[in-house]
Amino acid sequence: MAYALQQLINGVTLGMIYGLIAVGYTMVYGIIGMINFAHGDVFMIGAFLSLISLTLLSVLGLSSVPLALALTLVFAAGIAALYGWTIERVAYRPLRGSFRLAPLISAIGMSIVLQNFAQVSQGARVKPIAPLIPGGIQLMNVEGFAVQLSWMQIVIVVTTLAVLGVFTYLVSATPLGRSMRACEQDQKMAGLLGIDTDKTISLTFVIGAALAAVAGLMFLLYYGVIDFFIGFVAGVKAFTAAVLGGIGSLPGAVLGGLAIGLIETFWSAYFSVQYKDVAAFSILVIVLIFLPTGLLGRTDVEKV
Amino acid sequence: MDSPLLQVTDLTMRFGGLTAVNALSFEARRGEITSVIGPNGAGKTTVFNCITGFYRPTSGGIALTHPDGAVFQLQTLPGHRIARRARVARTFQNIRLFAGMTVLENLLVAQHNALMPNVASGLLAVFGLGGHGAAEVIAIDRARGWLDRINLLPRADDPAGALPYGDQRRLEIARAMCTAPVLLCLDEPAAGLNPRESDALAELLKTIQADGCSVLLIEHDMGVVMRISDHIVVLDHGQRISDGDPAHVRADPNVIAAYLGEGDEDDPDVPLAAASDGPLAAAS
Numbered sequence: 001m002a003y004a005l006q007q008l009i010n011g012v013t014l015g016m017i018y019g020l021i022a023v024g025y026t027m028v029y030g031i032i033g034m035i036n037f038a039h040g041d042v043f044m045i046g047a048f049l050s051l052i053s054l055t056l057l058s059v060l061g062l063s064s065v066p067l068a069l070a071l072t073l074v075f076a077a078g079i080a081a082l083y084g085w086t087i088e089r090v091a092y093r094p095l096r097g098s099f100r101l102a103p104l105i106s107a108i109g110m111s112i113v114l115q116n117f118a119q120v121s122q123g124a125r126v127k128p129i130a131p132l133i134p135g136g137i138q139l140m141n142v143e144g145f146a147v148q149l150s151w152m153q154i155v156i157v158v159t160t161l162a163v164l165g166v167f168t169y170l171v172s173a174t175p176l177g178r179s180m181r182a183c184e185q186d187q188k189m190a191g192l193l194g195i196d197t198d199k200t201i202s203l204t205f206v207i208g209a210a211l212a213a214v215a216g217l218m219f220l221l222y223y224g225v226i227d228f229f230i231g232f233v234a235g236v237k238a239f240t241a242a243v244l245g246g247i248g249s250l251p252g253a254v255l256g257g258l259a260i261g262l263i264e265t266f267w268s269a270y271f272s273v274q275y276k277d278v279a280a281f282s283i284l285v286i287v288l289i290f291l292p293t294g295l296l297g298r299t300d301v302e303k304v
Numbered sequence: 305m306d307s308p309l310l311q312v313t314d315l316t317m318r319f320g321g322l323t324a325v326n327a328l329s330f331e332a333r334r335g336e337i338t339s340v341i342g343p344n345g346a347g348k349t350t351v352f353n354c355i356t357g358f359y360r361p362t363s364g365g366i367a368l369t370h371p372d373g374a375v376f377q378l379q380t381l382p383g384h385r386i387a388r389r390a391r392v393a394r395t396f397q398n399i400r401l402f403a404g405m406t407v408l409e410n411l412l413v414a415q416h417n418a419l420m421p422n423v424a425s426g427l428l429a430v431f432g433l434g435g436h437g438a439a440e441v442i443a444i445d446r447a448r449g450w451l452d453r454i455n456l457l458p459r460a461d462d463p464a465g466a467l468p469y470g471d472q473r474r475l476e477i478a479r480a481m482c483t484a485p486v487l488l489c490l491d492e493p494a495a496g497l498n499p500r501e502s503d504a505l506a507e508l509l510k511t512i513q514a515d516g517c518s519v520l521l522i523e524h525d526m527g528v529v530m531r532i533s534d535h536i537v538v539l540d541h542g543q544r545i546s547d548g549d550p551a552h553v554r555a556d557p558n559v560i561a562a563y564l565g566e567g568d569e570d571d572p573d574v575p576l577a578a579a580s581d582g583p584l585a586a587a588s
Contacts, residue, residue, distance in 0.1 A: 175416055175440075178405070182413045185402045192356060192394060193414045194387035194483055 002142040007269045008262070013153045013222065015261025016160040020215035021238030022245065022253035023167070024208030030184045030248040031204050033100075034092070037107040040235015041114035042083055042209045046216025047226045048122055049076040051129060054220075065132055069217075073159075076217050077210040083114075084209025088202055111231070118228035126227045129220060156218045163214050164254060167207070171250065180204060184248075237264075237277075240284050246297025255295055259283075307369045309334040309518050310355070310487060315364035317350050317542075324350040326542040327364070332487070332535070334371070337509060337519040339529045341553075342539035343562055348522045349397065351539070352489055355520075356394045357383035368392065370486060393480035394489035399472045403465030407456055407475060410464050411447035414482035450478040454508065470501040477508065487518050494525040506532050530554070538562065 021043050028036040053072040062068050091110045095102040136150030171177035182190040183200045191197050219234065220226055237260055245256025260280050267279040287295065308331040317325040325347040332338040340348050353359040355366055355378055366378040368390050376390035386392050402410050451457040454474040459467065464475060473493055480488055490509075494502045506528050509519055513532075523529045529536065529550070536553040538546040540562040546553050553559055 175412070178409055178413050179416050181405060181409075182402050182416075185404055186400055188358070188383070189396075189400045189402070190413070191383040192387050193416065193479070194384055195413070195416050196384050196388075 002140055002145045002147050003269065004266075005139070006145075006147045007265050009147070009149055009153060011262035011265035012258060013156050013261070014265060015258035016157055016254075017215050017218050017222070017257075018234070018238050018241045018260050019254040019257025020160055020163065020211050020218070021234060022241040022257045023164070023250060024212050025239050025242040026245070026247055026250060026253040027180075027204050027208050029242070031180060031201055032092075032096070032103075034103050035107065035239065036092075036205075036208070037104070037235070038087055038091070038110035038114060039208065039212060040233075040238065041111045041118075041231035042080055042087070043212040043216045043219070043234055043238075044118060044226070044228065044231030045083055045114060046076050046080040046209075046213025047220045047230060048118055048127075048216075048228075049079050049213060050217040050220050051127055051226060054129065054132070069132070069155075069221075073214060073217055076213040080213030080216070081206045081210045084205040084207075084212075085202055087209075088205040093198065093201075111235075115228055115231065122228060124228060126225050128225045131224060132221060152221055156222060159214065159218065163211065167211065168250065170207075176200075176203065237280065240281065244284050244287055244294055246294030249294070249296045252294055252296035259295075308332060309369060310338075310520065311365075311367045311369070312351070312355075313365045313367070315351065315354060315366065316362045317347070317354055317359060318362045324542050325354070325361075328539070328542065328544055330537045330544055330547060332518060332520050334518055335513070335516065336534035337513050337521060337532050338535045338537065339521045339523060339533040340537050340539060341523065341526075341529060342545075345541075346539040346562075347542040348539055349491055350542075352394060352491055352520075352522060354379065355386075355489060356392060357381060357386045368487065387483055387485075391484060391486045392489060393483045393485035393487070395476045395480055395491060395493060397492045397495060399469075399476060401464040401472055401476055401479070403463065405464060406461050407451065407464050407467065408444070408447055408460040410475060410479050411450060411482045412443055414479045415443040415446065447482060450482060453511070454478050470497055473497065473501075473505070474508065477505075477512075481512065481517070485517060487520060488512065489520045491522045492524060493521070494523055494528050497525075499527075502528055 021040065024039045024042070025036060028034060028039070050072050053075045054068060057068045057071060062071075087110055091106045092103045095106055131152070133151045133155055136148050136153070139147040139149050141147070169177075171180060179190065179195045179200050180203070182193070182195060183197050187197050190200075215234075216226075219230065238257065241256035241260045242253045243256070244259055245252025245254070263280050263283050264276045268276045271279070291297075310332040312331070313329050315325055315328045316323065328347070328351065330340075340351060342348055350359065354361045357378065361379050364379070368376045368378055370376070370391070376386075378386055378390060378392070381390060402413065405413070448457060448460065451460055454471075454477075456467070456471055456475060456478075459471070464472065467475060473496075477488075477490065477493060480490075493509075494505055497505060502525055509521070509532055513519055521529070521533070533550055536546075536548065536550055537544060538553055538556070538559050545558045545562055546556040548556070
């Protein structure tokens with residue numbers, strides 16, 4: 001029981017990080033119907049930016065951890081947003097209107113470019129960081145097994161929920177969000193109503209990249225080590241989360257992320273760590289067989 | 305009233321070997337309802353697509369003159385600029401509402417420009433800054449005003465896709481009007497409506513005209529066309545075959561020939577119950 005509770009806590013934390021990345025996949029898919037394979041690498045870039053920022057701040061002698069984290073969050077999200085904008089501008093926009101596979105291939109290329117860029121500029125070795133937020137709360141102690149809820153996990157879950165909250169508000173209740181949803185449904189019509197669709201698509205990439213950078217910071221804090229290749233695995237998992245939740249659906253992305261995080265953690269805890277990815281992806285296959293649109297995906301009702 | 309609102313000059317649109325519109329010229333005057341009619345395949349929708357920036361015409365010009373004298377060459381502007389700067393709105397033959405958004409949101413999207421003049425203000429709105437709240441209140445008021453006019457106020461928060469067909473048609477027109485256009489282009493707004501709904505539509509268009517917005521209308525329902533048009537342009541095979549007020553057009557032998565086929569046509573498309581005294585008599 002205590003063991004299961006501990007796994008639940010770990011799984012939710014991991015799931016939150018996946019969910020944050022998955023939101024970026026699902027948004028871009030929603031608006032231009034394309035899988036942005038470079039998104040996982042933007043997450044990796046975000047993690048590196050966080051590492052650089054944290055290192056720099058500690059060199060500069062900033063001792064307040066909350067302040068350092070806040071500054072890092074803004075820095076990483078801001079620069080990653082620039083990455084997102086540039087990627088869309090350079091690799092995807094010129095191919096809009098081309099055949100469907102063209103931007104997809106371009107995305108794979110972009111992913112390789114970013115990975116190699118990080119490898120060359122940051123080195124191929126694993127980068128560690130000292131734990132910034134040590135300690136935690138001991139929830140219960142059953143027969144010598146202590147259930148720990150670390151401060152780090154609380155920070156990750158709270159930050160993720162806050163970021164998702166702001167983001168959900170943006171999409172559901174602001175003019176920007178409305179124009180994003182309008183572009184998602186009918187780009188040409190949105191254009192005819194005076195919405196600059198190119199700009200709206202750019203903003204979608206910018207926001208998605210900023211969220212990925214937040215996830216990158218959380219990942220760095222949680223695991224303490226990053227390398228240039230983390231984007232690939234995390235990206236595939238987050239993409240799976242987006243598909244599992246129903247691609248195009250924002251709550252679905254978060255739910256899918258949580259599901260993947262929990263499956264992975266529980267499988268590692270009770271069965272075998274080596275097969276955790278097999279378990280996660282098998283569940284994906286099973287869900288998609290029975291719910292082809294994912295957990296919260298909506299079926300398009302064809303009206304004649 | 306001196307310069308026409310919309311002046312189409314020598315408009316030609318070719319798709320490969322097919323000439324859909326051939327050296328077409330016509331005018332739409334300010335404050336009038338101008339109808340474009342013609343048999344199926346005459347090029348009416350192509351003309352609309354050129355006006356609203358969906359197509360780049362092969363050649364020719366489309367000039368729109370605002371009341372303040374500003375002139376826009378529509379064939380050179382991208383689609384969203386036509387809506388935003390030149391203030392031309394349109395609807396389609398098939399309904400293109402944002403079905404997943406609420407009725408009210410559909411009208412708010414159309415007021416996007418007033419609500420979000422630039423990206424910064426769009427992002428500030430997330431935190432309730434940048435005067436977003438006040439602009440939103442005005443936009444909602446305006447949207448509700450339109451919903452009241454088309455009798456959809458009680459359904460403001462329903463998804464637009466859940467409305468009955470006739471209501472969706474009217475909502476599309478209201479949405480187009482929420483962009484504050486000087487010219488409203490309607491592509492077969494009466495298609496699929498029953499006679500009573502068509503009447504309501506004609507009334508709605510009359511009130512839009514009374515509000516000072518000019519209307520350009522493609523329509524097959526001759527009852528509606530003849531009743532509300534100030535000016536009719538008849539197209540056939542991409543060319544103008546007649547132009548004038550309803551009475552003139554109805555009596556024009558060219559028009560009768562185009563609609564009835566005058567022997568040599570391949571497939572006469574007769575949209576009207578041919579009454580004893582001519583094809584367009586049904587409307588009189």
